[in-house]
Amino acid sequence: MITRSAKSLQTNNINIYQKPVQSWQEVLSQSVTSPQELLEILDLDPALLPGAIAGSQSFQIRVPRTFIARMERGNPNDPLLRQVLPIQAELDEMPGFTLDPLGEQPKNSHRGIIHKYHGRLLLMPGQLCAVNCRFCFRRHFPYEDNTLNKEEWQSALEYIRQDTSLKEIILSGGDPLAQNDQRLAWIIEQLAKIPHLQRLRIHTRLPIMIPQRVTDTLLKWLTGTRLQPIVVLHSNHPHEIDDHVTDVTKRLHQHGVQLLNQSTLLRGINDNADALIELSEKLFSSHVMPYYLHLFDKVQGAAHFDVDEDHARAIMGEMARRSSGYLVPKLAREMAGMPCKITVPPIIPDAPACSG
Ligand code: SF4
Known part of the structure; x- marks a missing residue:
């Protein structure tokens, strides 16, 4: 039997998993960064090219070939493609959508740190991601002002040392796993020396995009620390989870890493209960707990992904009606200046208090 992923690989003629195994760095360096190449690989209509070029001017296109291999050839509405293909609408300035x-x-008072909430903060080891998601709320973030030199790393660590209310450090970015293992191992070693820290959380799409990223060396630094490791993946659609992704999440789980997933609700991609239920089922089979479903953050250039809140609540109601409670992520809205994310309740017609 041919699985969907194997079929896509054959169809797209991308034998990335059949070649002698490539390192994750090789896969990352061979990512597609040209709209024309992406359209050609997927045999898509060249009429899409002018919009793709225009949309990529302010936010470059970047897609690893391991992710392209899971897309359907010839389908401009493929839910994975739509997350990465720039379009003309990105140039539209819509009211209510900001940089x-x-x-x-205002929460970025120290280079490389965003400190929004009590007890935890975000530390940014770098700006690179494996994929440039068109809906990213940090697509305009001034990463160039947040790269840390040696002295600034010491000062960032001192900031963390001084705030004894901190229990958890979140490595985010950019994708922290786009940095090399040596650098990450050094950062973890420094954090583990700070007595009040208890947990290390890593926000990443890399194990989804390039499963080869989960190497023995990564497992060594991630699990060889006194800090409790949590990996929060970011997957939006069930087609993202193929056998290779499942293999590496199972490995992380076997090594004692707590795995969670956060998704963003995106119009035309996953704004229906069927897709989200299938995603939760696949995640759970891969030892990943569905955690958050984020209402879209209103970033300029991505208004076409926005989903109406009532529609989102109705989708969640449908999910809750058809799924076990632990397979239903929390629908959440993040708002500037609030001390935490706000959980939004589902709409469940005729059954206001379902659970379990
Ligand atoms: S991987 Fe995350 S940080 Fe990077 S572009 Fe995508 S959503 Fe943004």
Whole structure:
């Protein structure tokens, strides 16, 4: 039997998993960064090219070939493709959509740190991601002002040392796993020396995009620390989870890593209960707990992904009606200046208090 992923690989003629195994760095360096190449690989209509070029001017296209291999050839509405293909609408300036929708810049008082909430903060080891998601709320983030030199790393660590209310450090970015293992191992070693820290959380799409990223070396630094490791994946659609992704999430689980997933609700991609239920089922089979479903953050250039809140609540109601409670992620809205994310209740007609 041919699985969907194997079929896509054959159809797209991308034998990435059949070649002698490539390192994750090789896969990352061979990512597609040209709209024309992406359209050609997927045999898509060249009429899409002018919009794709225009949309990529302010936010470059970047897609690893391991992710393209899961897309359906010839389908401009493929839910994975739509997350990464720039379009003309990205140039539209829509009222209510801003460059910094979560108000992160006032919370970025130290280079490389965003400190929004009590007890935890976000530390950014770098700006690179494996994929440039068109809906990213940090697509306008001034990463160039947040790269840390040696002295600034010491100062960032001192900031963390001084705030004894901190229990958890979240490595985010950019994708922290786009950094090399040596650098990450050094960062973890420094954090583990700070007595009040208890947990290390890593927000990443890399194990989804390039499963080869989960190497023995990564497992060594991630699990060889006194800090409790949590990996929060970001997957939006069930087609993202193929056998290779499941293999590496199972490995992480076997090594004692707590695995959660966060998704973003995106119009035309996953704004229906069927897709989200299938995603939760696949995640859970892969030892990943569905955690958050984020209402879209209103970032300029991505208004076409926005989903009406009542529609989102109705989808969640349908999910809750058809799924075990632990398979239903929390629908959440993040608002600038709030001390935490706000959980939004589902709409469940004729059954206001279902659970379990
Ligand atoms: S991987 Fe995350 S940080 Fe990077 S572009 Fe996608 S959503 Fe943004």
